[in-house]
Amino acid sequence: MKHLSKLLIVALVFLGANNIQAQDENNPWQISFGVNAIDFYPTNDADNIASSTTLFDEYFNVSDHWNILPSVSYVGVSKYIGDGFSIGARGSLNRIENNGDLSVDDLSHYAVDGTIKYNFVKNTTLDPFVEIGGGYTWVDEIGAGTVNGGVGLNIWFSENIGLTLQTQYKHAFEDYLAQHFQHLAGISIKFGGTDTDGDGIYDKDDACPEVAGLEAFNGCPDADGDGIEDSKDSCPNEAGSKELNGCPDADGDGIADKDDACPSEAGLAALNGCPDADGDGVADKDDQCPNEAGPAENNGCPWPDSDGDSVLDKDDQCPQVAGTVANNGCPEVTxxxxxxxxxxxxxxxxxxxxxxxxxxxxxxxxxxxxxxxxxxxxxxxxxxxxxxxxxxxxxxxxxxxxxxxxxxxxxxxxxxxxxxxxxxxxxxxxxxxxxxxxxxxxxxxxxxxxxx
Missing domain, CATH: 3.30.1330.60 (OmpA-like domain)
Incomplete structure (x- = not known):
């Protein structure tokens, strides 16, 4: 296990040296750990490499060809850099007992690999990917560089935890290290997304990252629960209707209470929500004669004609003496x-x-x-x-x-x-x-x- 610790440190240093600033996905970090299997059959046979049928003929022969260390034997870490691509590093340990069809004494095996991974789809339970990279592999203290290529599948149980299954072909640059397959199965954990307000919506996708809100409103709150987010709600602390921009209308006259001069009495928009019983255009609250139509200039009351001469007092130069219209309400000298x-x-x-x-x-x-x-x-x-x-x-x-x-x-x-x-x-x-x-x-x- 001492080698596993070394490999994990190397992997973390590798990622630290390749810090990518641009991030546009939640949980950009992924760490994986589990078991790995090394299969030298038949990739160590140069005569068989050209034949894909022969190459994969014994691919699933676990008992005869796979070398598995019954413990956590690999650790990988990667970071998303955008457009489906991630870079990472992985360290693995194993014990070689089967070298193709040959049995060998327990040979130590450990490797450090750099990876470039491409995920085909986003935000799905089944998450297939391809991976290329290179690294260095040691078998019993003798090492060689490798170039790697493989495929894999993440099966996500939740937003952050899943199962990773992966296989890769590793081609060595030195003859003393045979080409081989490495299979991996382990638990993957995604993390690193920031949710400042703790509303379950990551800051990157949260339109209101510092105020807890709802997913339906991209993380913005709806304090009064009326289905209108606070930023678009003219009355964020009082439940109201969409038609009135989230404001209540207690009297049901179609005028929001905040704009209604008579919020408890249904009225007219032209009178700021106040009623006008006599229909004279003067709100009842300002009308000194609410049941008699009259002009606003006379506080909603009809103009009097004290002398009954058909000339209103306001126009009658003789309001107490009946006269003629032609003489402004005054009697004419015949x-x-x-x-x-x-x-x-x-x-x-x-x-x-x-x-x-x-x-x-x-x-x-x-x-x-x-x-x-x-x-x-x-x-x-x-x-x-x-x-x-x-x-x-x-x-x-x-x-x-x-x-x-x-x-x-x-x-x-x-x-x-x-x-x-x-x-x-x-x-x-x-x-x-x-x-x-x-x-x-x-x-x-x-x-x-x-x-x-």
Missing amino acids: IEVQKKLNDYAKTILFDTGKASLKSESVPVFVDIIKILGEYPTAKFTVEGHTDSVGSAKLNQSLSEKRANSVRDFLIKEGISASRLTAIGYGEDKPIATNNTRAGRKENRRVEINLVK
Whole structure:
């Protein structure tokens, strides 16, 4: 056995000196150990070598020709280098008692061989291969170099352990060492694959080599067990559906909970998963009138029309007074109203030659103010007129003062100043002749006219 130790050391040194960096297979290392048999028949007969029939005629004659040492008698180690090829070394021991048909005294036999092996298939239980190489063989301390060629079969019981059966022909370069067969049978162990995360998938094939995962996902994890690997799962810690990239949808509305503003209520995608009971486009949670359709500008409520004039309050310049659409919701001053207003205005009385109002005019102002109040957005001109008695200059001044006097009174009683403009026309716009007393009385007047 001391020679076996030497051979194993030589084999390991050989592989160490031939370290191949490029690796593309799992478990690149293989070590084999078992028994070997040496058969010198009939390869030691030069006359018979040319005949293949004779060469293999006694090939399986174990009892008469094979030399077998009943113990572990060979150790081999190889390393995969890619594309089905491996290189390796093997050391073997034996005891020669049969030299062909001749019996000899126990002769020691040991050999060291370098190997180049080619495996035909990958990742199968039956793994046939061919092997060539060379080495050195000693028989009873006399040695010679050999060139070798053979075939073999690995039968794998698991990913790492199998049975190896192999035979090889060894041709010696020296006449004193006969050509011969060497048969081997032993246990093979593959190793060397790295599985950093311990998930049973080697790092070379593991897309997530530092995180334990599943074979179905090339070694990547699926933390929530939803069948979607974490790297493609938008919700890796919550089980979800493939359609939603692994995210859950509690309310079943087709919107992932993480994107759903209302995850417990089925809703619409346009509203981020929230419901809209009245269908007005405003989510119920933001809708102040969830059961009445209304615009978003009014928080989902319909716009009111307080005065019922068909003009919404938001557009109605007179929201509390019914009006017309044409006048933006405000009532329109009709010809009849305008005439009525001026019938009242013509009865306003002033002190003679002055702009001061007589007290008898107060009831008339009540009626005027009531009419003006019914048209809150309408604007009016208060127009002062005189007869032709006196100078035109004085009449112009008096008409302006009287117009302003009426305007001031109306403002004092609550009519907005922005709605009233005072104008004096003097004696320029008579409505009757100034040659009669009755005509001059008609010309001394105040008119309140709508600004159009």
